[in-house]
Amino acid sequence: MDVLKLKIANVVRKFAFKEWGGTETVIWNISKCLRGLGSEPEILCTSARSPIEKESAEGIAIKRFPYFYPYFPLSCDNKRRLDKKGGNPLSFKLYKHLLDNKYDIVHCHTISRLASQACKAAGKRNIPFVVSFHGGTYDMPQKEIDEIGRAVRHSFDYGRLLDHFVIEKDFLSMADGIICIGYNEYELTRREFPDKLVEYIPNGVNYSKFAGAATLDFRKKYGIAPDDMMLLCVSRIDYKKNQKLLVEAAIKLKLSGEKIHCVLIWPVTADNYYLELETMIAKNNLDSAFTIIPGLSSESPELIAAYKAADIFVLPSLFEPFGIVVLEAWSAGVPVIVSRTGGLQRLVEDGVTGLFFDTSNIQSFMDAFYKLKMNPDLIKSLKDNSLKMATENYSWKKITGKLLNFYRKVIEKYESKK
Secondary structure: OOOOOOEEEEEEOOOEOOEOOHHHHHHHHHHHHHHHOOOEEEEEEEOOOOOOOEEEEOOEEEEEEOOEOOEEOOOHHHHHHHHHOOOOOEOHHHHHHHHHOOOOEEEEOOOOHHHHHHHHHHHHHOOOEEEEEOOOOOOOOHHHHHHHHHHHOOOEEOHHHHHHHHOOOOHHHHOOEEEEOOHHHHHHHHHHOOOOOEEEOOOOEOHHHHHOOOOOOHHHHHOOOOOOEEEEEEOOEOHHHOOHHHHHHHHHHHHOOOOEEEEEEOOEOOHHHHHHHHHHHHHOOOHHHEEEEOOOOOOOHHHHHHHHHOOEEEEOOOOOOOOHHHHHHHHHOOOEEEEOOOOHHHHOOEOOOEEEEOOOOHHHHHHHHHHHHOOHHHHHHHHHHHHHHHHHHOEHHHHHHHHHHHHHHHHHHHHHHO
């Protein structure tokens, strides 16, 4: 079967190299693979969190457009909160760009107003429109919804007036295909749209990047003792990522005489939670047992060095649609302990590629910690099994192949309707 060579408009809410997340990781790595196979992917987004209007990285064009949130009043602080997480912007210039430029397919990696505008533009250009759910579309926790809504609680939403004129409100029903990175969301979406092309395409990993040697001594740089057991959590600092559990665990482990050091890496998307976390660490005299590095780039050699320096990788999320960082830990040869939630339950096999714990029971985490510490044979088994799983099932090349096959199905179905 011939490889499709397409010009693809990847529409996403924001794309800033200094503030990285799972969605950006997927778009970036798939774009690089698509380009290597002869396609021409572009990344189109708002200028949120990055002022650079146009740039090209590794041959991939990134174009950012002015935007606004239709709320009044909206303070600068609240606008920044919406930029970081959960904002629902409009961008007329991004919409016009889609109308004025030729693409073979529009692939939207966000929902609500930008997706509606992208859907409307695709319809006018008579090209297929695909949406990716990166988690939280149907199964977002209520606390997450409340946190996002806090920034606009006392503002008038005049977007409800604009929506009647400038967006395609029923964009999901009009989408030619839907991709889900989480299996739970995939099952829910299939039930919601039984006659639509819906595909489960998980995230991937550049396993050779994380399997390679570190270029710096992470422990030395951050003053972490060689004999401390280093627990690493790579996850945005946010309520639903539940880093407070690591503080609770550290309290118990320190009282038990364990020499541990917890490292938390990734951008802050909930400022209040970050302050609560810092307060909790200081109140329990754990400053010397924690290193927090907010905003580290995914391309930074420090990130690989952190994985390589870690003894255990911990992901304590209350909600996790997939868990791409687990793939990175697997590739780096770090045993993982993860919460029994969301897509992690499908990704990790308990006792084979990682260990589970229940977030409602701190003792459950302690049991998993000591099970690893006291069993070097288990550690070796987990490392071997998880590396094999990452390399055989989650390479970006394999994931991109699935995406291209899905594009083919979408285009063929779209053309048959003409």
